[in-house]
Amino acid sequence: MLRKLLPLLLSLAAFLGGAAGGEMLRGSPIETGAAAEAAAEHAEGAEGGHEPGAAATPASHGDAAEEAEPVAGAHPAGHGAPSGDHGSSAGGHGAEEVPATAWFEFPQQFLVPILYDGRLDSTMILTLSLEMPGTARETVHAHEIKLRDALLRQLLIHANTGGFDGNFTSEAQLRKLRASLVTAVRNVVPEISDVLIGDIGRQER
Structure with a gap:
């Protein structure tokens, strides 16, 4: 009797094992796809967060350049004033001096x-x-x-x-x-x- 039931039990076990294996195989791609989507979203989020920072950095440098422009403009003007003084001084020396x-x-x-x-x-x-x-x-x-x-x-x-x-x-x-x-x-x-x-x-x- 046991010998007659053993092949049936083995076949049933094999069936159940195959079904369980198929379910496991199905679940694995789903989980793998979800993990991939999560990783992609994380990567996009990371890239999105990095871009504003990168954009902010040039903007900050641009602001610094704009702030530096008035100083640079004022510097030549500062040098221009002594130039005018030298011009007036040269004009004074250009006048003929009367000897004693x-x-x-x-x-x-x-x-x-x-x-x-x-x-x-x-x-x-x-x-x-x-x-x-x-x-x-x-x-x-x-x-x-x-x-x-x-x-x-x-x-x-x-x-x-x-x-x-x-x-x-x-x-x-x-x-x-x-x-x-x-x-x-x-x-x-x-x-x-x-x-x-x-x-x-x-x-x-």
């Missing part, structure tokens, strides 16, 4: 004839310059002809009174000559301070 002391040399020498008994004996040759404050330079230039006339007149007086006789280069004679010449030019331009004798010589006939 100036000199004027007559372009032509003074020729003074020395006469004896109405005859020309020799000729004195002098180179003269004028010393003055810088502010009087233009005035002296404007009165050059009058100053030359005043000097020549005084040189003739000096020659006719014997000032060029003998040792006319002695300190006493030159001091007297300068004093008379200074007085003559100050009658034309009072600001003149001195008359300088650059050259003095006597040319015999």
Whole structure:
């Protein structure tokens, strides 16, 4: 009897085992698909969360760049101001400065004839310059002809009174000559301070 039932029991066990195995196989794909969908959703969520962060980062850098722009714009302006100061300073240096002391040399020498008994004996040759404050330079230039006339007149007086006789280069004679010449030019331009004798010589006939 047992031998007859054993094949049936084995067949039933095999059937039940196959059914159970099929159910297990069916459940596995479902679970696997659900897990895959969950993983995909998780990945999408992760990507979605990362994108805003990534987008926010450039935005923050963009804001920083926009905030930096006014500072960068203000920097050249700051440098521009000293540039203007230098320009005004350069303009100040460009203005002509008036020297404290100036000199004027007559372009032509003074020729003074020395006469004896109405005859020309020799000729004195002098180179003269004028010393003055810088502010009087233009005035002296404007009165050059009058100053030359005043000097020549005084040189003739000096020659006719014997000032060029003998040792006319002695300190006493030159001091007297300068004093008379200074007085003559100050009658034309009072600001003149001195008359300088650059050259003095006597040319015999």
